[in-house]
Amino acid sequence: MFEFFNRLFGTKPSSATAKERLRLVLLSDHLSLAPDVVEALKNDLIEVISRYCEVDAANCDVTFERQDKAVAMLANIPILGMQRPKPPAPPPAAPPQAPPGLADEPAASPALATTTPSVPEQAPAPTAKVPGKPGGSNGRRRRRKNNGVQGAPRPQPT
Amino acid sequence: MVNNVIPQETPASAPVPRKRGRAIVVTSGKGGVGKTTTTANIGAALAADGATVVLVDADVGLRNLDIVLGLEARVRHHVLDVLEGAATLDDALVTDKRVPSLRLLAAAQTREKDDVDTAAFTDLIGTLRDRFDFVLIDCPAGIEKGFTNAIAGADEAIIVCTPEVSAVRDADRVVGLLGDGRKVTLIVNRLRPALVRKGKMLSVDDVNDILHLPLLGVIADAPDVIVSTNRGEPVALDAASPIGEAYRAIARRITGASTAAPEIPREKTFFEKLFGSRS
Numbered sequence: 001m002f003e004f005f006n007r008l009f010g011t012k013p014s015s016a017t018a019k020e021r022l023r024l025v026l027l028s029d030h031l032s033l034a035p036d037v038v039e040a041l042k043n044d045l046i047e048v049i050s051r052y053c054e055v056d057a058a059n060c061d062v063t064f065e066r067q068d069k070a071v072a073m074l075a076n077i078p079i080l081g082m083q084r085p086k087p088p089a090p091p092p093a094a095p096p097q098a099p100p101g102l103a104d105e106p107a108a109s110p111a112l113a114t115t116t117p118s119v120p121e122q123a124p125a126p127t128a129k130v131p132g133k134p135g136g137s138n139g140r141r142r143r144r145k146n147n148g149v150q151g152a153p154r155p156q157p158t
Numbered sequence: 159m160v161n162n163v164i165p166q167e168t169p170a171s172a173p174v175p176r177k178r179g180r181a182i183v184v185t186s187g188k189g190g191v192g193k194t195t196t197t198a199n200i201g202a203a204l205a206a207d208g209a210t211v212v213l214v215d216a217d218v219g220l221r222n223l224d225i226v227l228g229l230e231a232r233v234r235h236h237v238l239d240v241l242e243g244a245a246t247l248d249d250a251l252v253t254d255k256r257v258p259s260l261r262l263l264a265a266a267q268t269r270e271k272d273d274v275d276t277a278a279f280t281d282l283i284g285t286l287r288d289r290f291d292f293v294l295i296d297c298p299a300g301i302e303k304g305f306t307n308a309i310a311g312a313d314e315a316i317i318v319c320t321p322e323v324s325a326v327r328d329a330d331r332v333v334g335l336l337g338d339g340r341k342v343t344l345i346v347n348r349l350r351p352a353l354v355r356k357g358k359m360l361s362v363d364d365v366n367d368i369l370h371l372p373l374l375g376v377i378a379d380a381p382d383v384i385v386s387t388n389r390g391e392p393v394a395l396d397a398a399s400p401i402g403e404a405y406r407a408i409a410r411r412i413t414g415a416s417t418a419a420p421e422i423p424r425e426k427t428f429f430e431k432l433f434g435s436r437s
Contacts, residue, residue, distance in 0.1 A: 019368070025323075
């Protein structure tokens with residue numbers, strides 16, 4: 001819509017610029033105000049990624065950075081190795097490393113062991129609600145730049 | 159809690175005890191957006207509508223509500239005199255002669271905000287709620303002690319915000335600080351419809367897309383307000399002024415007499431521009 005106006009009149013109305021700048025600054029204001037939310041997000045990220053890879057959970061880092069038009073989430077998650085076996089492979093000797101807080105069933109049958117990641121109920125995930133921020137930008141959708149992880153990692157044929 | 163001395167004598171002209179009125183703080187974070195003018199005019203409109211109203215100036219050190227209301231010559235005692243027992247509450251309350259159900263409790267001009275004890279001030283608001291239908295608290299700018307004191311006794315808040323990035327950002331911060339326990343509504347002040355139409359000013363929707371608050375009213379940027387402040391006569395008491403009508407509509411929305419959505423100010427027609435201005 002604005003692009004159409006841009007092409008027509010050459011410039012974007014300053015009120016639109018103001019609104020966009022406000023939206024971005026408030027996003028980072030809220031994020032910096034709520035470290036517990038960032039922590040919850042980081043834990044969820046680690047939990048999901050560790051279903052596919054072995055993750056160095058102690059050295060994970062999630063930050064937000066203003067880039068020129070958007071706020072980018074930068075997640076630095078060291079991967080120690082791939083851990084998910086291919087479906088036809090024999091059951092691994094050691095049970096795949098589950099995220100912390102998950103109860104591994106030691107008496108699982110070998111046939112079930114190949115599909116460990118489909119855990120019925122996850123550990124209680126921290127709610128991503130900012131306490132005391134009723135009028136904030138909670139639940140606002142953000143489009144992120146697609147320069148990070150692209151889609152789900154495919155199992156490598158090695 | 160604190161052994162503050164708030165006299166509990168029966169007032170001469172307010173014989174109805176134990177009311178449990180509403181305590182509403184008018185706040186913004188940013189200074190200069192029109193908190194004091196808004197407080198004065200909503201108070202005047204509520205009182206003119208028949209409610210008993212007390213306006214409390216919580217801006218200790220920068221007292222202004224008295225001059226905006228035109229009551230500056232009649233202030234004898236202030237809120238700290240009452241809190242410290244140097245004057246009774248009734249001595250400190252100034253009655254507005256235009257609307258006798260409107261009272262003012264002025265701030266101390268030569269003291270600091272840190273001199274006000276939060277618990278004692280909260281108790282004072284409680285005492286006032288027992289005697290008046292509405293206790294409107296004019297909050298100072300900022301988010302320090304003065305703000306904390308002003309919001310402590312209030313269970314409702316009106317955010318005054320102008321359509322500027324700085325005011326909206328500060329309003330957002332204040333909404334966060336007010337927490338979830340209070341009813342919070344929004345007044346967009348000093349809107350200039352012509353600039354909004356040209357895309358040169360944030361619209362009411364733009365502001366509220368960010369703040370997500372129930373809209374209590376929209377006040378246009380108009381000379382009426384400046385002129386009325388110059389004279390110390392609340393524009394809300396001017397039956398002919400459209401701005402006054404906007405304040406009266408806000409008062410009706412506060413009392414629940416009106417549930418209609420707030421009117422967004424429109425641009426003046428050529429005719430109105432030609433003949434509508436006053437000096």
